[in-house]
Amino acid sequence: MAYPVPIARKNLFHDRVRFIITLVGISFSVVLILVQVGVYLGMMYNTSSIIEHTDADIWITARNNRNFDFSMPFPEHRENLARAVPGAARTKKLILVWSLMKIKGGGSENVEMVGFDPESGIGGPWEMLQGAVGDVKFHRGVIVDESSTGKLGALAIGDYREVVNKKVRVVGICRGARRITTAPVLFTSYRTAQELNPWIDRQTVFVLVKAVPGADIAELRGRLARVMNLEDVYTRQQFINATRSYWTFSTGMGIAFGFTILMGIVVGAVIVSQTIYSATIEHLREFGTLKALGAENRMIYGIILQQALISGVLGFAIGLAINFAVVRAYSSTGQAIIQPWQLFAADFLITQLTCVAASLISVRKAMQVDPMEVFRA
Amino acid sequence: MSDETLSVVGVAKIYGGDGLSVPAVREATFACRSGTVTAIMGPSGSGKTTILSILGLLLKPTSGRVVLMGKDVTSLDERELPPLRRASIGFIFQSFNLFSSLTVLENVLVALQLQKVAKANAMGLAEAALTRVDLVKRANFYPRDLSGGEKQRVSIARAIASDAPIILADEPTANLDSKTGLKIIDLLYNLAEERRKTVVVVSHDLRLKEHVNRVLWMEDGVIHED
Known part of the structure; x- marks a missing residue:
């Protein structure tokens, strides 16, 4: 028997359907972000791979x-x-x-x-x-x-x-x-x-x-x-940046990828906030009971936050596993997909921050609960 | 120390404002003693729940004083009240208010957790409380698997586990059949008698009159001895 009682975890696992929906939403967001950024980085690598593999410090080009x-x-x-x-x-x-x-x-x-x-x-x-x-x-x-x-x-x-x-x-x-x-x-x-x-x-x-x-x-x-x-003179890095910048901004590719990545974050945030909010509403009476029993607001906040973070960590782990399967399938087509460890770290952070931000709406609702509600039949 | 563990002096509660005011409690003065069960009875809308909320430090009166264990707690701020509630008051609710995702044992442990009772002691106290309400065999059940009477007994176990000196019960028999309801009242009576608890029961169930030490009648916010 776990003690202190892990109320957040028990609340999450108690309603499995809602929890699965939350995890699907988060992992979908994770996969979308990782794959889109990975494909983008792969494309960016393709734009500059010859420059990067050429032993030259300066590139001189036509004006x-x-x-x-x-x-x-x-x-x-x-x-x-x-x-x-x-x-x-x-x-x-x-x-x-x-x-x-x-x-x-x-x-x-x-x-x-x-x-x-x-x-x-x-x-x-x-x-x-x-x-x-x-x-x-x-x-x-x-x-x-x-x-x-x-x-x-x-x-x-x-x-x-x-x-x-x-x-x-x-x-x-x-x-x-x-x-x-x-x-x-x-x-x-x-x-x-x-x-x-x-x-x-x-x-x-x-x-x-x-x-x-x-x-x-x-x-x-x-x-x-x-x-x-009469010519333009670039350092190697400047020419890499100029080439990548051209493909990112002048072709609309950056906007397309940026929009899809943003959608991934928004979809994840909406699903997480919606499910956490509905879970909070369902447990509102229980939060009121906790307050009546003497719980401070920070304990309620902690429960909701823990629920968000547990969802975030598990959703990220599932998303990561799906991502690796997608990368394997994508790479087998001969296309480059690049996912440095910094991408995983950043996406993990984004996922957790999204979950925390999504939970804030629920926290606000829980903080407003009137302990007298507990006496209502 | 006096036997008077909880009392209100000239307490009034008026809801609303801006010209529209509804008096829920008018000039209530009474004291509850340890080792006794006090029933506050009256029809719906008479102000019973409001006075119980004031006694439970969940609602501030518009005027008057609330005295808990000899200390005036009327003017304490929101941060000072939760520790006081944890240490002094156990609640029993009409709708049981159990945590649906927690087992019976965990529901009781939550009250001890709030009091920061160490794990070594908490398990023993929770089991003792469940033993007192004869629910040890249901310790690992979830609330959805219990009858109404059993749920109310879990609620009582949660209220007594931390050994709070005061137990406030809101319509504890309302959702139970008459036989189970009386068993619950007897349980509360025994608790008061054996463990010197101050039990206050709010109810409109007149059958309770015979099973409590004292009855306060409440009508239109006015409280008086029966």
């Missing part, structure tokens, strides 16, 4: 460029100006160009072609499943991401395809280079990218600068910006 995927080219000789800036250890050119690849059986597919320096591998694929990064130097070699097979069909090393009416040869399969645009990524050499897309002849899309060890990156960016006055 008024706002993101990685839709960058304009600029003359490649401008790289020489950057190379001469004190603090720049080395520079590399990188091309990102939209192109068309013919697929087996007819038709074509938009692809994002990344042309990088095959000697250094900077800007190239970072996780090879088959082949080697340097193989793109030969036979117009291209490396495709494993996720491309859905759009481009099955591809194997040695296969030939046409890009803008020119034959390319698959020399490698990589992993992790997925774009938010859903277009397949084709890695190739810088020169092959220019050859296949002649309208960017002698032009580059990015100049990547690596700082000398110990250099102040912000200062180096400032020096480069003064010299590269």
Whole structure:
């Protein structure tokens, strides 16, 4: 026999149907928030994964460029100006160009072609499943991401395809280079990218600068910006932020995700507050009896709060379990979903705060109960 | 110490205001002694529940004094009253007011919990109270599984478990058949006699007159000896 008597827990478990409805509401909210934020973070990772995996401290782009995927080219000789800036250890050119690849059986597919320096591998694929990064130097070699097979069909090393009416040869399969645009990524050499897309002849899309060890990156960016006055100069993090910001705010994606996440919180709060409120109303006479027997208001408050928190913790645990099942199913489709531990901590906190806030309405009602009510038949 | 554990002196209670006032209790003066059962009887709307609420420190009188164990408690504020109620008064309600999600034993333990009685003592006191009302065998039952008489006995066990010197009972027989009702009154009478409790019963059941020590008659807010 538990003593002190756990009134809150007993009240909750006594009415199982109501308790289950509460848990369903909370866990639904938890799953909605975790999955939506996870999918959003996965998409954000996709927007910036190439930037994050490229060994460069500074990204130089054409003027008024706002993101990685839709960058304009600029003359490649401008790289020489950057190379001469004190603090720049080395520079590399990188091309990102939209192109068309013919697929087996007819038709074509938009692809994002990344042309990088095959000697250094900077800007190239970072996780090879088959082949080697340097193989793109030969036979117009291209490396495709494993996720491309859905759009481009099955591809194997040695296969030939046409890009803008020119034959390319698959020399490698990589992993992790997925774009938010859903277009397949084709890695190739810088020169092959220019050859296949002649309208960017002698032009580059990015100049990547690596700082000398110990250099102040912000200062180096400032020096480069003064010299590269026809281009935009970003630190790596600034370019990641600019790209993510573009996809979040300029496409309406952020609003859509934000709205769904808000709905998750609101739905959870409404269900919890409604069920806790109706439970409080049902037990109002009992709270009045407790007050008549000499209970202070804080004990009543404690009971209602405990009910909210028990519901919150159990609802979160169930939601977490469902979330992991959803993540497993979602990941099996090849889509990225990222859920760092901070997300779980934040959602746990949001859930508990929502439950506590929802219980406040009930607390107010319970505080107002007249102990004389206990004498009414 | 005097035997007078609970008394009211010139107590009046007027509901309402702004020109519309309803006097529920008018100039009531009486004292209740330990070891006795006092019945306050009268028709519905006569002010019985109001005077019981005043005696139970749940309602402040408009005028007059309430004296509990020799101390004037009329002017105590809301924070000082709960500890006093816990220590001095046990309540028995017409509708039993048991906690539906708690077992019989837990319902009794709640009263001890409010008094912050240690677990080692609480279990013994609760069982003793249930023994007194002959409900030990129903200790793990929920209120929904009990008859009306049994529920009222749980309510009595809860009121006596903490050994409060005063027991206030509101229409304790109203929801019971006559035989069970009289058993409950006899139980309260025995408690008063054996354990020197001050028992005040509010009722409109005239059959109780023969089973209590003293009857106060109440009509239109005026109280007088029967």
